[in-house]
Amino acid sequence: MSVELSQAGQVLTATNLSAGYDGRAIVQGVNVEATPGKVVSIVGPNGSGKSTLLKSLVGVVPVLAGTVAIGSRDITNFAPEKVATLGVGYVPQIDDVFPPLTVKENLEIGGFLLPRHDVAGRIEAVLEFFPRLKEMLTRKAGKLSGGERKMLAMGRVLMLAPSVLVLDEPTANLAPMVATQLLEEYIRGFADHGSTVLLVEQRAKAALRISDWTCVLGGGRVVLEGAPKDLERDPVFVESFLGGAARH
Amino acid sequence: MSSFGFGLMTAAVLAIATVGFTMQFAVTNVLNLAYGSVMINSAFVAYYFNKHGMNAWITLIFGVILGSVVSWAINKFVFTPFQRRNLAPITVVIVALGVDLIGTFGLQAIVGGGYVSFSVSPGREFHILGMFLSGMQLIILAICAVVLILVHWLLKYTRLGKAMRATSANANLARNSGVKTQRVISTTWLISGALCGLAGTIFALNTGVFEATSAQLYIVMLLAAMFLGGPGEPYGAMFGALTIGLATEISAAYISPQYKEVVAFVVLLGMLTFRPYGIFGSEKTN
Numbered sequence: 158m159s160v161e162l163s164q165a166g167q168v169l170t171a172t173n174l175s176a177g178y179d180g181r182a183i184v185q186g187v188n189v190e191a192t193p194g195k196v197v198s199i200v201g202p203n204g205s206g207k208s209t210l211l212k213s214l215v216g217v218v219p220v221l222a223g224t225v226a227i228g229s230r231d232i233t234n235f236a237p238e239k240v241a242t243l244g245v246g247y248v249p250q251i252d253d254v255f256p257p258l259t260v261k262e263n264l265e266i267g268g269f270l271l272p273r274h275d276v277a278g279r280i281e282a283v284l285e286f287f288p289r290l291k292e293m294l295t296r297k298a299g300k301l302s303g304g305e306r307k308m309l310a311m312g313r314v315l316m317l318a319p320s321v322l323v324l325d326e327p328t329a330n331l332a333p334m335v336a337t338q339l340l341e342e343y344i345r346g347f348a349d350h351g352s353t354v355l356l357v358e359q360r361a362k363a364a365l366r367i368s369d370w371t372c373v374l375g376g377g378r379v380v381l382e383g384a385p386k387d388l389e390r391d392p393v394f395v396e397s398f399l400g401g402a403a404r405h
Numbered sequence: 406m407s408s409f410g411f412g413l414m415t416a417a418v419l420a421i422a423t424v425g426f427t428m429q430f431a432v433t434n435v436l437n438l439a440y441g442s443v444m445i446n447s448a449f450v451a452y453y454f455n456k457h458g459m460n461a462w463i464t465l466i467f468g469v470i471l472g473s474v475v476s477w478a479i480n481k482f483v484f485t486p487f488q489r490r491n492l493a494p495i496t497v498v499i500v501a502l503g504v505d506l507i508g509t510f511g512l513q514a515i516v517g518g519g520y521v522s523f524s525v526s527p528g529r530e531f532h533i534l535g536m537f538l539s540g541m542q543l544i545i546l547a548i549c550a551v552v553l554i555l556v557h558w559l560l561k562y563t564r565l566g567k568a569m570r571a572t573s574a575n576a577n578l579a580r581n582s583g584v585k586t587q588r589v590i591s592t593t594w595l596i597s598g599a600l601c602g603l604a605g606t607i608f609a610l611n612t613g614v615f616e617a618t619s620a621q622l623y624i625v626m627l628l629a630a631m632f633l634g635g636p637g638e639p640y641g642a643m644f645g646a647l648t649i650g651l652a653t654e655i656s657a658a659y660i661s662p663q664y665k666e667v668v669a670f671v672v673l674l675g676m677l678t679f680r681p682y683g684i685f686g687s688e689k690t691n
């Protein structure tokens with residue numbers, strides 16, 4: 158784990174958060190706290206509002222009620238470009254790269270806020286972390302495979318050495334091996350390094366394995382939350398998310 | 406062969422115009438149908454200075470400034486307020502059409518309906534690759550070449566240019582990366598407006614005689630060139646402009662000059678029907 162890729166974290170808190178589109182709340186009254194050194198994951202069925210929640214934290218979707226804070230600083234409804242300056246790196250579920258730009262240009266945009274003379278060195282550091290991207294610097298992001306593309310999407314946010322990582326289903330469409338590596342090596346690694354990680358993950362079992370705390374979203378509300386070892390024993394959770402695996 | 410020379414001139418002017426037009430569309434999401442009227446207004450401002458004794462080539466600067474400032478202002482005071490209301494995209498297109506009419510006929514109300522022309526020496530004639538080109542035409546070609554290279558440099562090698570392309574590809578993600586996209590968009594209006602003003606002025610220089618409504622059908626050429634190269638693709642725009650420029654002038658020579666826009670329109674319809682993402686384009690690669 159490269160020392161300077163991500164930074165020691167800050168606390169990201171959502172309090173009584175409601176958010177949605179066109180003034181209609183999709184996420185309602187959600188409380189989440191992500192702390193340095195920990196992975197907090199959010200699971201839940203399709204359409205339960207996971208992405209909407211993350212987007213409202215980073216300023217892409219309007220917060221209708223409640224607050225978002227980093228440390229003691231209220232950042233509710235800050236513009237996304239402002240949130241980026243505060244050390245929050247967000248990887249969206251879809252549209253996570255700039256397809257017509259090359260890999261190198263994607264990383265350069267990731268480092269947009271850096272002093273100009275730091276960009277090249279920072280790209281080097283990110284490439285050390287994702288060596289596969291090294292051979293495809295001049296390739297357009299739109300031409301990458303799913304896994305390469307996700308690495309680029311992660312690499313883009315790492316350019317700013319974020320202290321808080323907000324990741325929306327980073328393993329979607331990845332081969333199982335790649336997904337496991339991404340979660341257990343990289344994402345868990347960021348937290349072990351002291352960063353704050355808030356992760357949405359479809360595959361509950363994989364999420365539990367690397368999380369310190371997991372929230373279950375249903376219909377835009379947190380319907381259940383707890384430490385993974387407790388959730389693994391919760392019959393309702395097991396029934397809905399682990400396919401009854403605990404019985405075996 | 407002379408129609409090839411004309412075609413080359415038309416193409417050069419059209420290339421500048423289309424690059425600005427497609428840049429506006431790609432980065433700011435506005436299909437600015439008022440582009441032609443800003444072009445001709447710029448030409449008239451340059452002409453005004455020329456009429457009062459300024460060298461025609463120097464007046465280009467005033468055409469460029471007017472195009473830039475007016476485009477920026479139209480966006481700031483007309484398009485942006487409409488876009489903020491979250492109306493259907495077609496609304497802004499219709500508003501742009503209104504601005505175009507106001508721009509064109511407002512100008513006509515001021516300058517009258519007569520034809521005017523720059524006083525500029527055509528210079529001596531050169532015989533190049535089977536074409537006869539005047540010194541003036543060569544200067545126009547040189548300006549176009551330099552400007553297109555500058556645009557290439559801007560988009561490919563500068564921070565601003567990369568931010569423009571990122572904003573065009575995925576504005577939200579650009580914002581998440583810390584790019585102030587609103588500022589990028591404003592700057593894009595200034596730059597594309599400058600191209601519009603330059604295109605309008607050299608269009609007028611190249612045409613010889615012009616009047617307030619001379620650029621009214623130019624939008625058809627712009628749309629055809631843009632769709633030929635793929636909407637929002639600056640390099641495609643250069644290719645599209647070359648093709649449309651040559652096609653319209655060569656057909657003008659063989660059929661009738663009045664059908665120039667018709668030829669462009671037929672190309673446009675064909676593109677929209679068979680290759681809506683341009684000759685090289687594919688549906689967004691993601």
Ligand SMILES: Nc1ncnc2c1ncn2[C@@H]1O[C@H](COP(=O)(O)OP(=O)(O)OP(=O)(O)O)[C@@H](O)[C@H]1O
Binds near residue numbers: 202203204206207208
């Ligand atoms: N841009 C939008 N405008 C209006 N409604 C939206 C928009 N995006 C999502 N929604 C609605 O919000 C609800 C929650 O969507 P969201 O994408 O947050 O769910 P999710 O939990 O991330 O689902 P998935 O697991 O499929 O990614 C859905 O009903 C969806 O239709």
Ligand SMILES: [Mg+2]
Binds near residue numbers: 208250
């Ligand atoms: Mg989602």
